[in-house]
Amino acid sequence: MLHVNSISKTYHSKAALSDISLTVQPGESIGVIGESGSGKSTLGKIILGLEKPEQGDVHFRGSNLHTLKGQALKASRRHLQIVFQDPAGSLNPKLLVWKSVVEPLENFPDVIPSFLKEVRHDRKKMAEVLFQKVGLSSELLERYPHQLSGGQKQRIAVARGISLEPDLLVCDEPTSSLDVSVQAQVLNLLKKLQRDLNLSLLFISHDIAAVQFMCERIVVLKEGLAVDSFLTEDLFSESRHPYTRLLVEMSMEQEYK
Amino acid sequence: MIENNTPATCENNLLVVENLSVIIRNSREKLIRNLHFSISQGEIFGLVGESGSGKSLTATVILGMISKSLEVTSGSVKLGQSEITSLSERELRNIRGKEIAYLSQNYQSFFTPFIKVGQQFIEIIRCHTDISRKEAKKVAIHWLNKVHLPAERVFNSFPDELSGGQLQRASIASAIMFQPRLIIADEPTTALDVLTGERILDLLSELKEELNCSILLISHDLKHIINRTQTVGVMYGGQIVEIGKTSAVLSNPIHPYTNLLLQSRLRLNKHIQHELPTMLGEPGSMAEEGCPFSKRCPSVMKSCSNIVPMSSLGSHHSAACHLMNAEREERYVTR
Numbered sequence: 054m055l056h057v058n059s060i061s062k063t064y065h066s067k068a069a070l071s072d073i074s075l076t077v078q079p080g081e082s083i084g085v086i087g088e089s090g091s092g093k094s095t096l097g098k099i100i101l102g103l104e105k106p107e108q109g110d111v112h113f114r115g116s117n118l119h120t121l122k123g124q125a126l127k128a129s130r131r132h133l134q135i136v137f138q139d140p141a142g143s144l145n146p147k148l149l150v151w152k153s154v155v156e157p158l159e160n161f162p163d164v165i166p167s168f169l170k171e172v173r174h175d176r177k178k179m180a181e182v183l184f185q186k187v188g189l190s191s192e193l194l195e196r197y198p199h200q201l202s203g204g205q206k207q208r209i210a211v212a213r214g215i216s217l218e219p220d221l222l223v224c225d226e227p228t229s230s231l232d233v234s235v236q237a238q239v240l241n242l243l244k245k246l247q248r249d250l251n252l253s254l255l256f257i258s259h260d261i262a263a264v265q266f267m268c269e270r271i272v273v274l275k276e277g278l279a280v281d282s283f284l285t286e287d288l289f290s291e292s293r294h295p296y297t298r299l300l301v302e303m304s305m306e307q308e309y310k
Numbered sequence: 311m312i313e314n315n316t317p318a319t320c321e322n323n324l325l326v327v328e329n330l331s332v333i334i335r336n337s338r339e340k341l342i343r344n345l346h347f348s349i350s351q352g353e354i355f356g357l358v359g360e361s362g363s364g365k366s367l368t369a370t371v372i373l374g375m376i377s378k379s380l381e382v383t384s385g386s387v388k389l390g391q392s393e394i395t396s397l398s399e400r401e402l403r404n405i406r407g408k409e410i411a412y413l414s415q416n417y418q419s420f421f422t423p424f425i426k427v428g429q430q431f432i433e434i435i436r437c438h439t440d441i442s443r444k445e446a447k448k449v450a451i452h453w454l455n456k457v458h459l460p461a462e463r464v465f466n467s468f469p470d471e472l473s474g475g476q477l478q479r480a481s482i483a484s485a486i487m488f489q490p491r492l493i494i495a496d497e498p499t500t501a502l503d504v505l506t507g508e509r510i511l512d513l514l515s516e517l518k519e520e521l522n523c524s525i526l527l528i529s530h531d532l533k534h535i536i537n538r539t540q541t542v543g544v545m546y547g548g549q550i551v552e553i554g555k556t557s558a559v560l561s562n563p564i565h566p567y568t569n570l571l572l573q574s575r576l577r578l579n580k581h582i583q584h585e586l587p588t589m590l591g592e593p594g595s596m597a598e599e600g601c602p603f604s605k606r607c608p609s610v611m612k613s614c615s616n617i618v619p620m621s622s623l624g625s626h627h628s629a630a631c632h633l634m635n636a637e638r639e640e641r642y643v644t645r
């Protein structure tokens with residue numbers, strides 16, 4: 054469904070990504086991990102069509118994402134949604150949160166997601182269904198973003214992200230700014246939605262534990278290069294790249310006795 | 311104030327916080343309640359708890375920097391022989407930076423943009439000591455080397471030319487220049503990736519040994535608390551609900567909050583989990599009376615609306631939960 058074919062990108066003559074390829078099948082979840090500056094977000098932005106690669110191309114649902122224009126581009130947008138790291142920054146502070154959640158549905162009046170069939174005519178009812186989907190109480194519908202906690206805001210962002218029933222959801226560090234206990238809630242939610250809606254997921258994070266929990270396959274980026282790529286169950290295998298092994302080692306807890 | 315010997319009664323405690331309470335002046339809302347803990351010489355003490363539980367606020371009280379809208383209603387904070395809560399602003403300024411260093415999560419804003427890092431080091435040094443610019447530069451370079459940075463280059467850089475990890479190292483260098491006795495590190499790695507974060511904590515441990523100081527490590531990441539601290543205090547709703555030797559608290563958590571915190575943490579696993587255990591209710595919801603955790607506690611019972619005292623389980627571990635007494639009574643009755 055998504056094919057990234059040997060893309061490269063440079064900023065100020067420094068390579069941010071070199072020759073990256075990856076494929077995401079329908080319903081599959083892929084994790085991208087790496088240190089700060091390794092190119093994770095750049096990859097995300099290119100896949101979302103927000104940046105253009107200098108070399109290589111990205112095919113999404115059969116067409117080249119970076120040559121699409123007009124209606125075709127808009128149509129592909131509907132199938133491709135994102136959840137960002139900063140829950141505060143991704144919501145309009147002046148808009149009641151329920152309005153933020155249904156905004157994408159207003160931009161695409163013809164789209165009828167399966168879980169909104171019965172209520173498609175009623176904006177408020179759609180918001181209620183979406184709130185329910187992400188485990189938010191309907192008491193919060195009439196609030197502004199600053200009146201919600203980080204975890205609640207992030208769930209609003211997820212509700213918005215799934216509102217059009219996209220094929221692919223890109224999450225860039227969706228839980229890095231959240232507290233441990235809230236992190237667990239949001240990850241459980243994402244995993245459940247991914248299964249229920251048969252979403253494909255591209256999950257970008259520097260936290261291997263989060264990626265291990267969420268994804269079936271993992272790609273490791275180091276200074277713009279994909280140094281390792283494997284099935285999650287092989288994370289601890291002897292044949293892992295030394296850099297992957299280092300990341301794993303750093304993420305382990307000591308045993309306490 | 312300089313003290314040259316520690317009385318034996320102090321058991322080499324560097325910092326002692328006793329019965330500390332803080333409220334919001336206007337609303338009289340309690341933010342910190344009867345806080346009690348001490349940090350001994352040379353140890354790393356961890357403070358863990360969800361966001362809003364009062365970790366940073368505790369740090370600001372220790373630094374004597376609490377906002378004008380808040381009020382300390384009871385208790386004392388002693389660093390060595392000095393009572394922080396009764397010092398003048400001038401005395402406090404002398405202690406901050408010199409005796410206590412503060413590292414924050416927002417290392418991004420530690421340095422002023424558009425002024426070279428070296429320039430800012432010189433300002434800080436000359437603010438605390440009476441030396442020439444040339445000598446001050448030597449001092450700055452010395453400490454930048456200590457935190458394993460390319461000293462000359464960083465000295466001549468603007469803040470935005472450095473990476474997150476480099477900036478955090480530079481802020482550590484400037485914090486330790488006066489060889490403080492206590493370093494307060496408030497979520498020092500939260501904004502950094504795993505590798506960079508671990509290297510920063512390695513550096514802090516190394517500096518602790520070299521300067522023979524203590525560290526108060528504030529974090530919501532249990533991995534760091536487990537890997538790095540000797541003693542831990544678990545905070546919920548402005549109170550420490552469990553405290554003790556890190557190994558004792560983690561291997562035998564008593565308080566339901568500590569337990570849930572341990573269970574819901576993300577960690578690398580040999581077998582992949584299908585669902586992460588989570589806590590009931592919303593973070594930050596705090597009961598007004600009795601146990602602050604009672605709104606979210608799976609074992610809540612009638613007596614939980616009464617105040618819970620701290621009870622100890624041996625010399626290195628105590629907790630504040632009615633379950634402890636209930637269990638004791640049960641044992642007594644069945645016997």
Ligand SMILES: Nc1ncnc2c1ncn2[C@@H]1O[C@H](COP(=O)(O)OP(=O)(O)OP(=O)(O)O)[C@@H](O)[C@H]1O
Nearest residue numbers: 064069087088089090091092093094095096259503
């Ligand atoms: N708009 C830009 N202009 C110049 N350089 C950029 C730009 N965006 C990214 N870069 C550079 O490209 C490299 C990769 O950046 P990217 O944001 O993809 O990293 P990342 O892996 O997402 O890091 P983090 O974990 O910190 O989010 C970095 O060296 C970064 O400084």
Ligand SMILES: Nc1ncnc2c1ncn2[C@@H]1O[C@H](COP(=O)(O)OP(=O)(O)O)[C@@H](O)[C@H]1O
Nearest residue numbers: 334341360361362363364365366367368377379
């Ligand atoms: N200056 C202030 N005025 C009013 N409330 C404050 C102030 N500073 C902190 N608080 C409140 O005190 C509580 C503890 O905050 P803080 O110590 O920052 O938590 P954390 O454990 O996340 O560091 C929170 O409820 C916070 O909103």
Ligand code: SF4
Nearest residue numbers: 601604607614631632
């Ligand atoms: S005192 Fe009661 S409510 Fe509080 S943690 Fe113990 S059992 Fe739960």
Ligand SMILES: [Mg+2]
Nearest residue numbers: 093094095225
């Ligand atoms: Mg990024």
Ligand SMILES: [Mg+2]
Nearest residue numbers: 365366367496
């Ligand atoms: Mg804080």
